[in-house]
Amino acid sequence: MKLLTLLRHAKSDRDLSYATDFERPLKERGRRDAPRMGQFLADLALVPDLIVSSPAVRAQETAEMLARAAGYRRAIRWEDGVYAASSGELVSVLRSLPDDVPHVLLIGHNPAWRNAQPN
Numbered sequence: 001m002k003l004l005t006l007l008r009h010a011k012s013d014r015d016l017s018y019a020t021d022f023e024r025p026l027k028e029r030g031r032r033d034a035p036r037m038g039q040f041l042a043d044l045a046l047v048p049d050l051i052v053s054s055p056a057v058r059a060q061e062t063a064e065m066l067a068r069a070a071g072y073r074r075a076i077r078w079e080d081g082v083y084a085a086s087s088g089e090l091v092s093v094l095r096s097l098p099d100d101v102p103h104v105l106l107i108g109h110n111p112a113w114r115n116a117q118p119n
Contacts, residue, residue, distance in 0.1 A: 039069045082107075
């Protein structure tokens with residue numbers, strides 16, 4: 001059986017001085033919490049076989065910090081289609097993954113995920 005873990009990026013900075021939403025980084029709290037989530041996954045023996053993440057700055061930072069803390073040693077797969085995705089677009093991303101990956105951690109963005117409607 002395959003396992004999919006969905007994770008929203010850690011707490012991000014809401015400062016409006018960034019040119020785009022895509023560029024917003026993590027707040028200090030997010031930088032503290034992302035490694036904690038990685039350690040939590042490691043403690044539960046749930047380190048994923050593949051991490052797939054939105055390439056937005058806050059998602060990248062979350063993925064990298066979590067991966068390091070979890071002991072994840074593979075490349076992180078950056079998927080443009082995860083940023084502002086609908087549920088149908090997320091399913092397309094998941095379908096594009098190799099069949100032999102038992103556990104995928106998908107890191108993205110809450111508003112788009114929560115409000116996603118199937119295509």
